Amino acid sequence: MSEKERVKRVLSGDTSAFAYFVDSYQDMAFTIAYRVCCNEQDAEDVVQESYVKAYRNLHGFRADSKFSTWFYRIVYNTAVTHSKRRLWKVDREAEPDDALHLAEETLQAEIEAMDRKAVVNDILGRMPTGEALLLTLYYMEDHPVKEIVKITGLSEANVKVRLFRARKSFKEMLQRRYRISDIL
């Protein structure tokens, strides 16, 4: 059954058909919300609120766009409102001294033992929120730039520039903090 048909079923009153959308998109929605809120509890609340908003406004979903893009835009807006954060202002940056200190003290063995997932999340957590979010959208779900434009409301050129900067700082932090250069 296609997503359009599922949307029609939900609109005709079958709430259980909405479970498909919860199953399919809750992980990515949670990831997006966490990237913006930086807090699991808040991210859960944001995802729940976003699903309720999506359910209420499902009649406004136009079938010419993907459900995921439409829904992630709701998640993004809800998370930004919830966190009251100015996302595209640099609010967190890695402090070079701290990074250097850690790089000196961290043993290669410890790094290898660390879960890659934890490493990536640690770096994304240290990056400016907006940049981390762009990387998440671009790489985790293979969203093309045009869809990121629809989700974030930024211009295409802006997304490209920020994505380039984000990729660069992600790579630098990965190499500087964890001395991981072999995987890149």
Added chain:
Amino acid sequence: MNKRDVLNEEEAIRILMQGAKMKAPERLKYRIMHQLEVEKKAVTSRAKKGSEESGDVLRDLGTIFGTMYALLVGMAVVTYILFGRHFLLSTEFVGAALFVVFVFSMLWLIAQLDRRVHAKSKRLFP
């Protein structure tokens, strides 16, 4: 750095990132579906209440203005029998009829205000 290196780097970042997708807690789906059921029930009961309320308004309208028209017809018939056809067009009769219309309109207005006040207090103290 040549194009191939850039592509390899892109691919490496993609693999790293895709392995780092977060997993929503198990209880979240239950919370969401429960919330949606509550939402659905609330919408259904709101719609039911709305139709009940509009039904009440129409019933009031029918009862009050129905009585008013019956009274006006009664008045006209009695006036016709007692004073003849010409008295129906006199200022006295038209004035009396307008007074009856005014009284019943006020009655209907008070009934509506009373309903609103009751509905509001019910919402605040169910």
